[in-house]
Every structure is written in structure tokens, then in C-alpha cells.
Amino acid sequence: MHPGLHRTLLRLFRALPTGARRRVVRTIAPSFTVGSMCFIERPDGALLLVRHVYRRRWGVPGGLLERGEEPAEAAVREVREEVGLDIVLLGEPAVVVDPEPQRVDIVYRARVAPGVDWRDAAPRSPEIGTVEWFPPRDLPELQHETAGAFVALARVRGAGEGEQPPRVPSAR
Incomplete structure (x- = not known):
């Protein structure tokens, strides 16, 4: 021009x-969808993963923001709706921009809220088929966007610590 x-x-x-x-x-x-997702950690470091009924690989609780909703509020709401847990968010989130599907994810770490038993995690939404805790160094095959979010969150968390993130099994 x-x-x-x-x-x-x-x-x-x-x-x-x-x-x-x-x-x-x-x-x-270009229009992008914006979602929040949450890696929930147990006291022993295990991570809560979900298997959606419409996907083969494992993911984490999360979903799209509602109009006017803050990303942190969406993360807490989605976890409650999908697996029935109240959580506390930890640290700063990571932001993942995926230009091909035009998607932005705000990725949080969390722990179960005080007074809530992590064993109460169970599918509470028709879209969640299975809920399971996995040690971070022994994760199952992850959904593409979950694997990318995990790596981005590890970078935010380990910035300057020289820590290597765990092996992330994923396939496109």
C-alpha cells in the first residue's frame, strides 16, 4: 500500500x-476462540487428566470462555463442571496461540481447594468419559493442544530454573 x-x-x-x-x-x-484449561496437581505431583468421549487421547479440564468471563473464572468453572472439584489456581498462566485452528488457550496450574478430597474427581459432564491421575513422568498420549499447553506451562514455571520438562507423549 x-x-x-x-x-x-x-x-x-x-x-x-x-x-x-x-x-x-x-x-x-482474524477471529480466534479463547479458552482456559487447567493442569490440576495432587500433593504427590500427579496430574488429573480427562478423556473426552469424542477424543482418543487424554486432555485436561477446560473449555471456552463465556462472553465477559475472565480466563481464571472460566478455568475454575470448567473444572467444577467437568470433574466436580473446587480448585485454587497457582502462579501465572501460560498463553498458547495456535494460528491454524485460530485458538488461544490460557493455561493454569492448580491444586484441589482446601477441604476438598482429590479422590472426588469424577466425570460430571456428558463430554467427559474418564478421569484419572497420572505421575508427571508417566503421562499417557496427550491431545495435541494439551501437549502444547503442558510444554508452555513448564516453560513459564521453570523459567530460569534450568529444569527439563517431563516427556510429553503426543501425536497430531
Whole structure:
């Protein structure tokens, strides 16, 4: 695009009301879905994984944000809806952007809330077929997005610690 035309279009854009600028951006920018997912750790380090009825590989509790919902609230809500546990989020989340399916995931670590028994984890949603705890160094084959989220979270958690993340079994 010619630089003069580009500057003129930017000036016109600046003159638009905020709502109109947002509509323009949403019209020309790619759309992404945004979800939260949660790696729940037991005191011994085991991770809670779920097998969705419509997937072969293992994943973690999570799902799309509802309109106006904060990612942390969505993570807590999805865990409660899918496996029936109340949780406490730990540390900073990782953010994973997957451009091909146009998906953004906010990935959290969590532990079971005080007073809640981790053994109470069970499928509570029609989409969850199986719930199981796995030692982090002996994970089953993970869904593609779960494996990517696990690695991203390990990077956030281990930044500067020189720690190697566990083996992550996954296939596309």
C-alpha cells in the first residue's frame, strides 16, 4: 500500500468513534476462540487428566470462555463442571496461540481447594468419559493442544530454573 494512502486511512480510522473502530478491527482481523484449561496437581505431583468421549487421547479440564468471563473464572468453572472439584489456581498462566485452528488457550496450574478430597474427581459432564491421575513422568498420549499447553506451562514455571520438562507423549 502506498505510504500516503496508508496515513490517510489511519487518520480516517482515528476519527471514527470507538465502537466503529472496534467493528472495523473485528471485520478485518482474524477471529480466534479463547479458552482456559487447567493442569490440576495432587500433593504427590500427579496430574488429573480427562478423556473426552469424542477424543482418543487424554486432555485436561477446560473449555471456552463465556462472553465477559475472565480466563481464571472460566478455568475454575470448567473444572467444577467437568470433574466436580473446587480448585485454587497457582502462579501465572501460560498463553498458547495456535494460528491454524485460530485458538488461544490460557493455561493454569492448580491444586484441589482446601477441604476438598482429590479422590472426588469424577466425570460430571456428558463430554467427559474418564478421569484419572497420572505421575508427571508417566503421562499417557496427550491431545495435541494439551501437549502444547503442558510444554508452555513448564516453560513459564521453570523459567530460569534450568529444569527439563517431563516427556510429553503426543501425536497430531
